[in-house]
Amino acid sequence: xxxxIDVSSEGxxxxxxxxxxxxxxxxxxxxWSFNPGHxxxxxxxxxVSVAWPKALVPRLDGVxxxxxxxxxxxxxxxxxxxxxxxxxxxxxxxxxxxxxxAVDKGGRLQRDFSHTEDSARDEIMDxxxxxxxxxxxxxxxxxxxxxxxxxxxxxDGHMIGHDSDADVAYLSRHQHPFDIIRECTQATRRMRALGxxxxxxxxxxxxxxxxxxxxxxxxIDVFGSFHVRGRFHVTxxxxxxxxxxxxxxxxxxxxxxxxxxxPAHPEEVLEFTYGPDWRxxxxxxxxxxxxxxxxxxxxxxxxxxxxxRFWGDFYKSPDARRVPTEPSLFARWTExxxxxxxxxxxxxxxxxxxxxxxxxxxxAQGHRVTALDFTSLGMRHTDKLRADQRLKVTRxxxxxxxxxxxxxxxxxxAHRQGLREVYAxxxxxxxxxxxxxxxxxxxxxxxxxGGETFLxxxxxxxxxxxxxxxxxxxxxxxxxxxxxxxxxxxxxVVHRExxxxxxxxxxENPHIARLVVRWTS
Amino acid sequence: xxxxxxxxRLKSGLSAGLRARLRSWIDPDDGPAPESxxxxxxxxxxxxxxxxxxxSQRLADVVDVVTEVxxxxxxxxxxxxxxxxxxxxxxLGSPSPGGERD
Numbered sequence: 124x125x126x127x128i129d130v131s132s133e134g135x136x137x138x139x140x141x142x143x144x145x146x147x148x149x150x151x152x153x154x155w156s157f158n159p160g161h162x163x164x165x166x167x168x169x170x171v172s173v174a175w176p177k178a179l180v181p182r183l184d185g186v187x188x189x190x191x192x193x194x195x196x197x198x199x200x201x202x203x204x205x206x207x208x209x210x211x212x213x214x215x216x217x218x219x220x221x222x223x224x225a226v227d228k229g230g231r232l233q234r235d236f237s238h239t240e241d242s243a244r245d246e247i248m249d250x251x252x253x254x255x256x257x258x259x260x261x262x263x264x265x266x267x268x269x270x271x272x273x274x275x276x277x278x279d280g281h282m283i284g285h286d287s288d289a290d291v292a293y294l295s296r297h298q299h300p301f302d303i304i305r306e307c308t309q310a311t312r313r314m315r316a317l318g319x320x321x322x323x324x325x326x327x328x329x330x331x332x333x334x335x336x337x338x339x340x341x342x343i344d345v346f347g348s349f350h351v352r353g354r355f356h357v358t359x360x361x362x363x364x365x366x367x368x369x370x371x372x373x374x375x376x377x378x379x380x381x382x383x384x385x386p387a388h389p390e391e392v393l394e395f396t397y398g399p400d401w402r403x404x405x406x407x408x409x410x411x412x413x414x415x416x417x418x419x420x421x422x423x424x425x426x427x428x429x430x431x432r433f434w435g436d437f438y439k440s441p442d443a444r445r446v447p448t449e450p451s452l453f454a455r456w457t458e459x460x461x462x463x464x465x466x467x468x469x470x471x472x473x474x475x476x477x478x479x480x481x482x483x484x485x486x487a488q489g490h491r492v493t494a495l496d497f498t499s500l501g502m503r504h505t506d507k508l509r510a511d512q513r514l515k516v517t518r519x520x521x522x523x524x525x526x527x528x529x530x531x532x533x534x535x536x537a538h539r540q541g542l543r544e545v546y547a548x549x550x551x552x553x554x555x556x557x558x559x560x561x562x563x564x565x566x567x568x569x570x571x572x573g574g575e576t577f578l579x580x581x582x583x584x585x586x587x588x589x590x591x592x593x594x595x596x597x598x599x600x601x602x603x604x605x606x607x608x609x610x611x612x613x614x615x616v617v618h619r620e621x622x623x624x625x626x627x628x629x630x631e632n633p634h635i636a637r638l639v640v641r642w643t644s
Numbered sequence: 645x646x647x648x649x650x651x652x653r654l655k656s657g658l659s660a661g662l663r664a665r666l667r668s669w670i671d672p673d674d675g676p677a678p679e680s681x682x683x684x685x686x687x688x689x690x691x692x693x694x695x696x697x698x699x700s701q702r703l704a705d706v707v708d709v710v711t712e713v714x715x716x717x718x719x720x721x722x723x724x725x726x727x728x729x730x731x732x733x734x735x736l737g738s739p740s741p742g743g744e745r746d
Contacts, residue, residue, distance in 0.1 A: 300700035308708055326701050422697035520733075527705035531732045534713075538726070557698070 127170070128201040130189045132208065134174040136166065137191075144194040144407040149187040153237070154216045155179060155226040156194060156406035178232045181441075185210035194406055220338060227287045228409045234339055237284035243335045244282070248379050250333040251289050254343050255384060257317055262310040264293035267373055268385045269346060269357070270396065276378040277389050278402065288330075288342040292357055294370055295327075295349035300423040303327050307347050326424035328358040355395070358424060362416040365395045426557065427525035431497060433596050438500035442592055443478065448508055450484030452626060453548050453579040453637065458488055460577075460639070461544055470543040472536070472569065474562070475523070475550035478504040479516060485546070486514040495532070497522040521565070523554060529561040533568035543569060545576040549626075551600050552580040559600075563612040567642045575617070576640040578605070582621060584634035591631040602636040614640045708732075 127138040135147075137159055147155045155176055157163075163171035175183060184207055191201040207214060216224050216232070224232040236244070251272070258266035268276060270290035275283040282289070293310075297303050304326040311329050314321045320332040327347030334340050348357040348370075355365040369391040376385040386392040393401045397408065437443055461469060468489040473482040476494035479502040486492045486509070494502060494516050502518060509516060522528040536543065545566050551559060566576045583599040606616050618639035625635040712732050716724035 300697070301704055304701055304704040305707070308704065326704065418694070419697065422694050423700060426698045426701055525705070526702050527709060527732070530706070530709050531729055535726075535729050535733070538729075 125200040128191065128203075130191075130201070130203050130205050132183060132205075134172055135191070136170055136172050137163070139165065139169045139171050141171070141200065144405040145200065146190075146192045146194050146406065148190040148192060149214050149216060151188075151190070152216065152223050153225055158405070158407040161409070161411075162407065176226045176230055178226050178230055179216070182216050182232075183214060184208035185212045185214040187214040195404055222339065225287075228406075233287035235284060235287045236282045243337050243339075243341075244379060246335050247282070247289060247333070247341050248381055250331075250341065251291070251343060251378075252381065252383070254319070254331050254333075254345070255291055257314060257319070258291070258293060258310065258345065259384075261317060262313045264306075264310055265296075265371065265373070266291055266293040266345075266384065267370065268292075268376060268378065268383050269348070269392075270344075272378060272383075273376065273385060273389055274393055274397065274401065276376040276383065276385065277393060278404070280377050281379060283404075288344055290344045290346065292346040292348045294367075295347055297349060298351055300326070300351070303347055303349050304424065310345075325358060325420075325428065328424075356420070357396075358420065360410070360412040360417045360420045361396060362412070362419070363395055365391065369395070427522060427528070429524045429555070429558070430553070430596060431522075431524075435498055435500060438478075438498065438504070443501065443504055445592070446478045446480065446504065447628070448478075448480050448505060450481050451548055451579075453577070454481035454484050454546075456637075457544075457546055457577045458485060458490075461490075461575075462488075464575075469574075470541060472543055472545050474521065474545060474547045474565070475553070477501045477549070479509075480505055481546065481548060482516045483509050483512070483514050486516050487512060491517075493517045493519055495519050495521040497524075497528075523550075523558045523561045523565070526561060529565045533565045536569040537571055542572055542574045544574050545570060547577070548579045550580070551578060551605065552597055555598055559605075559608060563608055563614070566640070567612050567614060570642045573641075573643050576614070576638075576642070578636075578638040578640065579626065580605075580636055581633045582636050588633055589630055591629040600636070602638065605636070605638060609638075609640055612642075614642045615644075617641050 125138065125141060127136075128141070129136045135157075139159070141159050144156055144158050146153045147157065157173055159171045159173060163173045166172045186204065186206050189201075189203050189205050190199055192199050218224055218234065222234050225235050225237075227233040227235070236247075255266050255268075258264045267273075268290070269292035271283050271286040271288075272290050275281050275286070295303050295306055297306055307327045307329065311321055311323055314329070314331065322330045322332065324330055324344070327349075329345050331343040331345060332340050333343060346358045348355070350356075350367065353364075354362060355367075356362050369388045370386045372387055373384050374387050374389075375382045376389055377383070461471070468491065470491045470493070471482075471485045473479070473485065473492060473494045474496075476482050476496045479494050482492045482494040482502075483505050492515075496502070496518075497520060499518055499520075502516075508514075519532065520528070521532045547562070551562065554562065570576060580600050581597060583601055586597075586599050602619065602621055606619070609616060616638050618637070621634065621636045623632050623634055625637065626633060709732060712728045713725060716722075716728050
C-alpha cells in the first residue's frame with residue numbers, strides 16, 4: 124500500500140512519487156486507467172490530483188470499494204470504500220445489458236476485450252481477416268494490421284485486454300489529400316456494397332461494425348495511411364518520418380494464433396506510433412499529438428465533423444434536459460406569418476431542429492414537418508411529447524458542415540413539387556462561415572419555387588451576456604453580414620428586426636436578429 | 645504570369661475576411677494596417693493554408709456527387725437520378741459524430 128492516497132467524489136489525490144499506468148477498479152472491475160504524470164495536476168505539497176473522467180462522472184453515484192493497482196506490477200497501491208453522491212446502492216459501470224464498461228483512450232465508456240469470451244474473440248478474428256481480405260481483394264487497397272492490434276500481436280500474440288476496437292490501416296497509393304479522399308470514398312462504397320455496415324469517420328478512415336454472438340458489436344477501424352511530401356501520416360493524426368520500406372513489402376505477425384498481414388518492420392512502425400516505450404503496457408496511454416499535426420489532419424479530412432462531437436455530447440448531457448419543451452416565441456411568430464400568407468397548412472423544414480420542440484409545435488398546428496439535423500440525439504428529448512400528442516415529424520439527416528450532405532439532401536427536396544418553408548432558429552449563430560455558406564446554398568436550392576426562410580440568431584451584441592447554458596459554442600452573426608451573404612446567393616430579405624425580449628431564457632435575454640428571406644422574385 | 649496577376653488570382657480564390665487580412669501586407673497602397681507585423685502575416689498565411697487544405701474534401705465531395713448523378717441526368721432518367729441521390733445519401737452520408745483516433 125502507498126501512503127498519502129485519497130479517493131473521493133471530486134477525484135483522486137496521490138503523492139507525486141506515484142508513476143506509471145494505474146488501473147482504477149470499482150468493486151473489482153477496471154473502469155479506467157490513468158497516468159498521474161499525464162493526467163494529474165500538481166497540488167499543494169508533493170501531491171498530484173487527478174479528476175474523474177467526464178464519461179464516468181454520471182455513473183458515480185453510490186458506494187464502491189475502490190482499488191488502485193499498478194498496471195504492470197499489479198501491486199495494489201490503495202484500497203478505500205468511497206461513497207459517491209447520495210446513492211445507497213453499489214456503483215455499477217455497465218451497459219443496459221449488464222456488460223462491464225471501462226473508459227477507453229478516447230474518453231468514452233466502452234466494453235473492452237478483457238471480458239470477451241473465446242468464442243467472441245474468434246468471431247472478431249474472423250471478421251478482422253474478412254475485412255482485411257475484402258479491403259485487399261475487393262477494394263484493391265494495401266491493408267495491414269495497425270495500432271492496438273499490431274501492438275498486441277508483437278507484444279504477446281494477443282489482442283490487448285483494455286482495447287475496445289480492432290485496428291487496420293491501408294497504405295494509400297496516392298500522395299495528395301484529394302486523391303486520398305477519393306480512394307477512401309470508393310473503398311467505403313465498395314465495402315457497403317459487399318454487405319458490411321460501414322460508418323465514414325473522416326475523409327480518410329472508416330469503421331466497420333461487426334455484430335458479435337454475445338450481443339455486442341465490434342468496431343474494426345480502417346485507417347488511411349500515406350506519404351505527403353515525404354512525411355508519413357496515419358489517420359487520426361499520427362505524423363512523422365517513417366520510410367515506406369518500414370511498411371512494404373508486407374510481412375505477417377501472429378495474432379490469436381492466426382497469421383495476419385503486417386508492416387515489413389512492425390517494431391519500427393510501433394515506435395513511430397507509440398514512442399520508444401511501446402513495449403511497456405500502458406492502458407492510460409493517449410496520443411499527445413502536436414496541435415499543428417491535428418489541425419492539418421482536421422483541415423484535410425475532418426472539416427465535415429466540425430462541431431459534431433460538441434453537439435453530440437450536449438444532447439447526451441443533463442444540460443439537454445434543461446431545454447424547454449414548449450415552443451419558442453419565434454416558432455409562434457413564424458407560424459402566424461405563414462398562416463397569414465398561405466391561409467392553410469404547409470410543409471416546414473426545421474433546419475438544425477435540436478430537440479425538435481418547435482418542429483413538434485408546427486406539427487401540432489397541422490403543418491407537415493421535416494426536422495433536419497446531423498444527429499437524432501436531440502429529438503429523443505421530445506419523443507414522449509410527440510407520442511403523447513400523436514404528432515408526426517419526419518426526421519432527415521443533414522450536416523451543414525458537409526457539402527456532400529447539403530448537395531444531396533438539397534437536391535432531393537428541390538426536385539419535389541410544391542412549396543416549403545425553411546425555419547432555422549438558433550442555427551446561424553452556431554455555424555462558422557463554411558456552414559453558413561452551405562446553409563444559404565441549401566435554402567436557395569429547396570426554395571427555388573418559392574416559400575420563405577425564417578431565421579433567428581444571436582448577434583455580436585449578445586457575446587458578453589450571461590448565458591443560460593454557460594460556456595457554449597457560439598458564433599455571433601452580424602445581421603449586416605448575413606444580409607450581404609444572402610444577397611450574394613441571390614436572396615432578398617423581406618423582413619428584418621433586431622432587439623432584446625425576442626428569445627429570453629431564464630436570466631439570459633440575448634440580442635436577437637430575425638430575418639425573413641425569399642429566394643425567388 | 646506577372647507578379648501582380650498572380651496576387652490577384654490568389655486573392656480572388658479566398659474569402660472576404662481573409663482577403664482583408666492579406667491586403668494588409670499585399671497591397672501597401674491600402675495604407676498601414678492595424679496588424680502589420682510578422683505575427684499578423686503568419687496568422688493570415690495560416691488561415692490561407694487552412695482554407696486551401698479544406699478544398700480537397702469539398703472538391704472530392706462535389707466530384708463524387710456530380711459523377712454519380714451525371715449519367716442519369718444526361719439520360720433524363722428521373723427514376724435513376726432519384727435512385728442515385730438516395731444511394732449517395734444512404735451509402736456514405738455524413739461522418740459519424742462518434743470518436744475517432746485523434
